[in-house]
Amino acid sequence: MNSELGEFGAQSALVAAGQNAEWALWLTVLMTIAGGVIFLFVLWAIASAWRSDGGGRTWWIVGGGVIFPIVTLAVLFALSTFALRAIAGPQDEELVIEVTGHQYWWDVVYDPEGVALRDANEVFLPVGRPVTLRLKSDDVIHSFWVPSIAGKMDMIPGRVNELTVTATEVGRYRGQCAEFCGLSHPLMSFEAVALEPEAFATFLGNLQGEARDPVRPQERQGQEVFVEAGCPACHTIRGVAEGAQIGPDLTRVGGRASLGAGMWEMNLGNLAGWISDVQDMKPGAEMPSYNHLSGPDLRAVAAYLESLSQ
Numbered sequence: 001m002n003s004e005l006g007e008f009g010a011q012s013a014l015v016a017a018g019q020n021a022e023w024a025l026w027l028t029v030l031m032t033i034a035g036g037v038i039f040l041f042v043l044w045a046i047a048s049a050w051r052s053d054g055g056g057r058t059w060w061i062v063g064g065g066v067i068f069p070i071v072t073l074a075v076l077f078a079l080s081t082f083a084l085r086a087i088a089g090p091q092d093e094e095l096v097i098e099v100t101g102h103q104y105w106w107d108v109v110y111d112p113e114g115v116a117l118r119d120a121n122e123v124f125l126p127v128g129r130p131v132t133l134r135l136k137s138d139d140v141i142h143s144f145w146v147p148s149i150a151g152k153m154d155m156i157p158g159r160v161n162e163l164t165v166t167a168t169e170v171g172r173y174r175g176q177c178a179e180f181c182g183l184s185h186p187l188m189s190f191e192a193v194a195l196e197p198e199a200f201a202t203f204l205g206n207l208q209g210e211a212r213d214p215v216r217p218q219e220r221q222g223q224e225v226f227v228e229a230g231c232p233a234c235h236t237i238r239g240v241a242e243g244a245q246i247g248p249d250l251t252r253v254g255g256r257a258s259l260g261a262g263m264w265e266m267n268l269g270n271l272a273g274w275i276s277d278v279q280d281m282k283p284g285a286e287m288p289s290y291n292h293l294s295g296p297d298l299r300a301v302a303a304y305l306e307s308l309s310q
Ligand code: HEC
Pocket: 103, 104, 105, 120, 121, 226, 229, 230, 231, 232, 233, 234, 235, 246, 247, 248, 253, 256, 258, 259, 260, 261, 271, 274, 275, 282, 285, 286, 287, 288, 290, 301, 305
């Protein structure tokens, strides 16, 4: 049922790929079935009452009206409480990932207590290992929501909300900001990417390095355009321009599956379109449209960014 790595992932609470989501799905199915059985039973009871002469009334009132609801609700309450504890309980060997919501993108830092490896717009998770997501916001309230992995958690300015998740199936799962945060709130998606632990370790290893050097002449030209056009005022490309954090880290931007926070396929055409006309693609984004760049410069900088895949 889960989509393969490489495709755009599902955004559905019915495709469970994390422990929290599995509990929630299991409870939903159980309660739906139990509710359905009780509904049919009530229909049957009404039909029988129609034909009955009124005998055995006390038994029905005490049994069906008092004992049955108490027992059923107590069982469902116990199961929900158990599920809630399983979801919220402390876990061992946690990895910390800090995700900060911005209008309209996600800053992602792996292990902020230690080495602080920065990336954006994709959240990688190792399968089978608990991860504590430290959720923050830099401007307004956002909400972090990947239905296949876990329930929503708000990101509130000045606060850190923690959500512990464990991915259970390799795959890509779509997430979406679930709290209205401005004009382009609907264009603020992302992907959670669950990898086998070895692949996750490789990913973290790659994040430590500098960006790939430009190889083709056009890519070299693109790197110059990137610096001369002033992009480093907001964007970091490790080894080329460091320090700025107003926009997403672009060190491995070409390696993302999507552009613009989970919105468009990452390819040369979309990159060039984005740079020249971001205000049309994502109104209100904190990046100006570079519609004054010449055609060759625009192609070069797009080609350079596309080559930055790790
Ligand atoms: C004033 C700050 C600012 C400047 C200058 C700027 N950007 Fe951006 N850029 C942003 C912000 C903010 C975003 C995130 C927009 C969003 O998705 O809401 C962004 C997003 C991007 C993305 C998409 C990243 C992703 O992960 O999908 C690319 C590519 C990009 N910028 C390239 C450039 C290039 C090339 C230049 C220079 C020609 C540039 N930017 C100049 C702020 C800036």
